[in-house]
Amino acid sequence: MARMIRIAVLQFSHETVTFLGNDTTIADFTYAGSPAAGEALLASDPRGYMGGFVQVAREFDGVELVGIESPLWPVTGSGSGWVTGEAFEHFTAKMIAGLRAGGTWDGVYLCVHGAMAVRGVERPEAELARRVRKVVGREAFIAGTFDPHGNEDAEFLAAADFAFCVKYFPHYDSHLQGQRAARMLVRAIRGDYAPKSATVKVPILTPTVQQWTGASPWMDLVQRALVWEAREPDLFVNFYFGFPWSDVPDAGMCFQVIANGDAALAKRVADDMARAAWRRRAELVKAATIHRIGDGVRMAAAAMADGKMPVVLADHSDRSGAATWLLREIQAQDLPGVVVVSVADAAAVEALRNARPGDAFDREVGGKLDVSAGAPVRVTGTVLGGDWSANDVKQHWVAIGFGSGCALVLTPYLTQVLYPETVRQYGLDPAAFRGFAIKSRVHFRRGFDDSGFAPTILLVEPDEPFLGTIRLEALPYRHVELERFYPYGEVAFP
Numbered sequence: 001m002a003r004m005i006r007i008a009v010l011q012f013s014h015e016t017v018t019f020l021g022n023d024t025t026i027a028d029f030t031y032a033g034s035p036a037a038g039e040a041l042l043a044s045d046p047r048g049y050m051g052g053f054v055q056v057a058r059e060f061d062g063v064e065l066v067g068i069e070s071p072l073w074p075v076t077g078s079g080s081g082w083v084t085g086e087a088f089e090h091f092t093a094k095m096i097a098g099l100r101a102g103g104t105w106d107g108v109y110l111c112v113h114g115a116m117a118v119r120g121v122e123r124p125e126a127e128l129a130r131r132v133r134k135v136v137g138r139e140a141f142i143a144g145t146f147d148p149h150g151n152e153d154a155e156f157l158a159a160a161d162f163a164f165c166v167k168y169f170p171h172y173d174s175h176l177q178g179q180r181a182a183r184m185l186v187r188a189i190r191g192d193y194a195p196k197s198a199t200v201k202v203p204i205l206t207p208t209v210q211q212w213t214g215a216s217p218w219m220d221l222v223q224r225a226l227v228w229e230a231r232e233p234d235l236f237v238n239f240y241f242g243f244p245w246s247d248v249p250d251a252g253m254c255f256q257v258i259a260n261g262d263a264a265l266a267k268r269v270a271d272d273m274a275r276a277a278w279r280r281r282a283e284l285v286k287a288a289t290i291h292r293i294g295d296g297v298r299m300a301a302a303a304m305a306d307g308k309m310p311v312v313l314a315d316h317s318d319r320s321g322a323a324t325w326l327l328r329e330i331q332a333q334d335l336p337g338v339v340v341v342s343v344a345d346a347a348a349v350e351a352l353r354n355a356r357p358g359d360a361f362d363r364e365v366g367g368k369l370d371v372s373a374g375a376p377v378r379v380t381g382t383v384l385g386g387d388w389s390a391n392d393v394k395q396h397w398v399a400i401g402f403g404s405g406c407a408l409v410l411t412p413y414l415t416q417v418l419y420p421e422t423v424r425q426y427g428l429d430p431a432a433f434r435g436f437a438i439k440s441r442v443h444f445r446r447g448f449d450d451s452g453f454a455p456t457i458l459l460v461e462p463d464e465p466f467l468g469t470i471r472l473e474a475l476p477y478r479h480v481e482l483e484r485f486y487p488y489g490e491v492a493f494p
């Protein structure tokens with residue numbers, strides 16, 4: 001008869017773009033629904049890591065899950081900079097106090113991301129795991145789930161027992177990794193699994209737009225990891241692509257392998273994965289073709305003339321959501337039938353609160369947030385609709401008709417559109433457009449490419465090497481030594 005197992009569930013997730021000017025603060029993590037505790041935390045993301053974790057943990061008899069009060073994703077999504085030290089300490093202290101007050105724990109699940117960057121705290125996920133370990137002791141097991149954009153090294157697994165990282169970009173398998181975390185925590189607690197891990201960093205740094213796992217060589221490395229997992233039962237292979245928009249000391253590619261009681265096997269597989277990645281390094285850093293925005297808009301017009309529609313123009317480089325470069329060029333070339341979704345402009349959305357469909361619109365929008373957002377662009381047209389009813393201002397929006405059958409959606413924050421159908425949320429019919437001008441690097445491939453929707457996909461970025469550029473050498477790194485990474489220096493590996 002299995003004894004009762006008690007597992008604490010915590011979350012602290014952010015993907016921090018340290019080059020953005022707006023710090024991520026306590027206030028950004030605090031809104032209706034966040035922080036969340038108890039069932040509210042456990043039910044906070046049914047299709048994601050948390051949902052998978054809770055689902056499988058509850059398939060076991062005698063497992064008690066306790067949601068410890070934790071912040072959900074900040075209101076800024078991934079459109080904000082350094083998490084303040086104050087925010088990290090505030091929420092971590094509350095979580096640790098909740099753990100202490102909760103009694104004795106057999107296991108802890110940490111729903112983290114891996115690319116959180118905190119002022120004054122290196123490797124915040126590992127720091128969280130260390131603090132949790134101090135409370136729960138060496139007997140308990142700690143498992144984390146991670147995004148492949150995590151900047152990780154051996155530190156997290158020095159304090160925790162398990163890490164499970166999503167394999168695909170777009171991130172189709174977060175639910176699956178949550179399930180694995182639950183299953184392996186319970187098995188380890190019951191003495192059925194003895195986690196032994198190996199970690200190997202690979203000195204390759206790539207812009208995220210290159211990391212689509214729907215194409216080689218990225219898909220080949222994912223496949224290699226899957227083959228290892230298939231041929232060695234109870235082996236888990238984590239492939240962190242790394243997140244270059246976080247200027248942190250553990251940036252870059254990393255492999256982690258976890259095996260049942262077999263440290264040598266874990267090391268052998270981690271070395272194999274690392275060497276396989278290094279062999280393909282020249283292809284890894286140029287897997288995607290990026291066009292300058294003017295060229296991309298011209299190519300979109302040509303594709304439309306050829307009937308290769310719908311066309312996607314993805315400004316992959318916009319990290320604030322406010323960038324106007326693509327909107328400006330669509331206006332300049334009078335590209336017809338395009339929905340631009342979205343340009344972030346919180347002030348404009350608020351100012352238009354009383355607008356009604358049919359109202360004339362003439363206003364400068366977007367830009368300003370930082371130099372990479374560009375200058376505001378004047379748009380003249382007609383208000384198509386808007387919604388300011390939600391308590392959560394993130395959900396407010398206004399849609400404007402302009403140009404030759406074009407529409408522009410303004411939102412308060414960076415909005416990544418992943419599916420054509422999403423424009424229905426803004427009162428628009430996806431079938432009415434020949435083109436979609438969006439802000440996304442890879443996630444949009446979920447609905448626009450892997451789905452077969454758009455025959456023409458054009459990735460664009462501004463001429464200037466701004467934040468979000470594929471030209472990482474243009475970024476003002478202070479903690480990352482770029483010349484220690486391929487392709488930015490003479491790097492020897494292994």
Ligand SMILES: [Zn+2]
Nearest residue numbers: 147148149171
């Ligand atoms: Zn990611």
